[in-house]
Amino acid sequence: MTLALDPVLTHLNRGLDSSIERWKDLLRIPSIGADPAYDHETRRAATWMVDSLTSIGFDASLRETTGQPMVVAHHPGPRNGPVPHVLYYGHYDVQPAVPLELWDSPPFEPTIVEAEHGPRMVARGAVDDKGQVTTWLEAMRAWHEVHGTLPIKVTAFLEGEEESGSPSLEPFVRDHRDELAADVCVVSDTTMWDIETPALATMLRGLVYAEIALWGPSHDLHSGLYGGAVPNALNVLTRILGQLHDADGRVQIPGYYDGVAELSAKEKAQLAALPFDEAAFLASVGISEPMGEAGRTTLERMWTRPTCDVNGVWGGYTGAGAKTVIPAEARAKVSFRLVPGQDPQKVLEGLRAFLAARTPTSCRTEVIELGASSALRVPTESAYVQAAGRALDRTFGRPPVLVGMGGSIPAVEVIKRVLGLDSLLMGFGLTDDRVHSPNEKFELRCFERGIQAHAALLAELAALPRG
């Protein structure tokens, strides 16, 4: 027996106001996980999640970590299995709301305002990630209320440290490998292509992040006395950093492009066919022309090519006026966005070799690793991606755009690496949602369609043949 989707969608439609009220309840909790002053509020949000999941048939509990607690909840699915087992990941913590004076309404008093696309919810966490988590929670609630069960087996897994680097995530996942096992993972923490067009992110770049320290003389020296005869740490460091790219914008770390596949003609054509408005893109970042690796389009550069960014440099005198110092030490933060085929550890080794080859005898350098994760590709031909595509097509009247994402989502990488699960990255945000900024918002139109799409996804997943 297959449980029917249509009554679920009807029920959702009638109950939308109640869904919004529950969403607002959650948004009122200032669960700023990074700030210990808000620890009791962050825990309150975790408990709210446990209660909410329990109310729709989950066996839910709060799990202590050395940081914010995890929420883990299991739903057995219908009695007449076997059905797919799906892990839903999300986070209940939010970014700090400062600067408060830039908000048009208090960040933890969710406020619905009318705008271009109709009503929108304005609050910290409106979309990231409380709003997006609510889309799948409310879809599950509707299934529960209509059919008394979910159509598949579900494990819900929420953390409260996503906005502060997820320090407890990997240890917890390692320690609960069996409990978190599933067939596939679903994450709603990404954006749509535009308000009418859904998207599935199927490629996420990885990240290597390092701090470089360079030491020259044993102490700062006066450039009048010593200038020209001793190594200046900033002269040397900028000279090295200035060689990270060649004139064509290619990264000069040895072996950097090893394993990086060229796009197929089909992939290039797919990217070129996307309705990408380059002029609007350039205007949005205030530049007159794009810049990057020669012979690549902007979308290719952002989604499919590995990069190198100097994220910070400091050293010497940076106050007002002139100080004629020869700095003894200089530092930089440098990061690399990786694509499939690149090994983060080999990139770090390459960076070390690159530095060693350019460090003068009278200087010393050190590379401090601050992060190393691989790129991820979700196989677009998989039955799960196809199922998500059908759910989105049904909801929006058009299939999703399969997009790359320039950035990594650390949890998705951990879930792949430790649990071996691909993730369906099906999100309903828009790029102008002001995530992490004042007046964060989520369009109600996106919220409503997100719930519908998740309800449909549950049906599509239930219909998949199961081992």
Place this chain on the structure above:
Amino acid sequence: MTLALDPVLTHLNRGLDSSIERWKDLLRIPSIGADPAYDHETRRAATWMVDSLTSIGFDASLRETTGQPMVVAHHPGPRNGPVPHVLYYGHYDVQPAVPLELWDSPPFEPTIVEAEHGPRMVARGAVDDKGQVTTWLEAMRAWHEVHGTLPIKVTAFLEGEEESGSPSLEPFVRDHRDELAADVCVVSDTTMWDIETPALATMLRGLVYAEIALWGPSHDLHSGLYGGAVPNALNVLTRILGQLHDADGRVQIPGYYDGVAELSAKEKAQLAALPFDEAAFLASVGISEPMGEAGRTTLERMWTRPTCDVNGVWGGYTGAGAKTVIPAEARAKVSFRLVPGQDPQKVLEGLRAFLAARTPTSCRTEVIELGASSALRVPTESAYVQAAGRALDRTFGRPPVLVGMGGSIPAVEVIKRVLGLDSLLMGFGLTDDRVHSPNEKFELRCFERGIQAHAALLAELAALPRG
């Protein structure tokens, strides 16, 4: 009639303890000219100078500026002129004494301690410049006490803003061109070759100092979303700064070496003949081998060659951990030590052209001038340099080493440019005096010989043919 030097030296010798007491009086005044909280103390030091000069026959007065007051004092010299007219320049302000906890004794309680070279005075300003000024003041006092006059005509000119960039100096000198007119200038603010060997600095490098600002996107961007497709201000700035030197360490600013003369074989030989201990030099700055323009010795690099130093760089994220920002803005402080033949304004123009040629279309740069002074060369064949050489030879039993100095002394440049006067740079500090640092000191042996040398210089100058 020539006034005799010998009784002056004898008088000096007998009165050394009193000289030290007056020096200590001056050192007790915390004349931190850069800190408005010490304005009354700085003024007290100026008044102390006026009183001291008045007590030895000068017509001395304090002159207001928009900053710290100037001290100007005139001594007519002996009645039976004509005699040379000499301008003595010095400064009565001192550097701040922080960090106080690193001092072994309170910075404004002058303390005599025994060390390797005998007793030394430890105090802020012990050498820079109160101690050095005291060497010529006490020499003049002895002449006054023995002969009732100085053997030459003297104008003493002291400022209280040397440690904060001398903002009032050039306007004051311009407005008092006639009053400050003289035949030559004497400055004691430099070091000896070593404790047994005097030095005269006859070449001072000039300085161009600039801040470079570079702007890329209109605001900071997330490297995950945008990395590889937009200009990163730090990628671009480090790339530009990294090209300031070629592989041979030559500065790549267009026209930079225009007008720079190669050293003659004789000049090279003179430098090579100096008893310079390169191993000790390297050890003192904690490096294993020298570094700089190819094909030049360390002394050539420090004294005779123009340079380029990156003095500071800042931009992007510089806190703990990783932040994947693409900075919209990056800044650097860059300075150039100039040698004779280089025009500071042309160097600034060259820097602007260098940047313009390397700034991508989607970025913008600006160069903010923070200082521009030419190099100076004191003609070593001049009668004044010869006279100073004889005075030092008489005092130390060996002639001075004629040295270059890597750094500029702004007052010396103003005095040359506005008043047309060469300066005799005859100082008695040692390179290990910890100028501007905690536990600043001046060896009493250097102090005493400095007074004797200045007494002898007055006699030598008086003996020069005049008019």
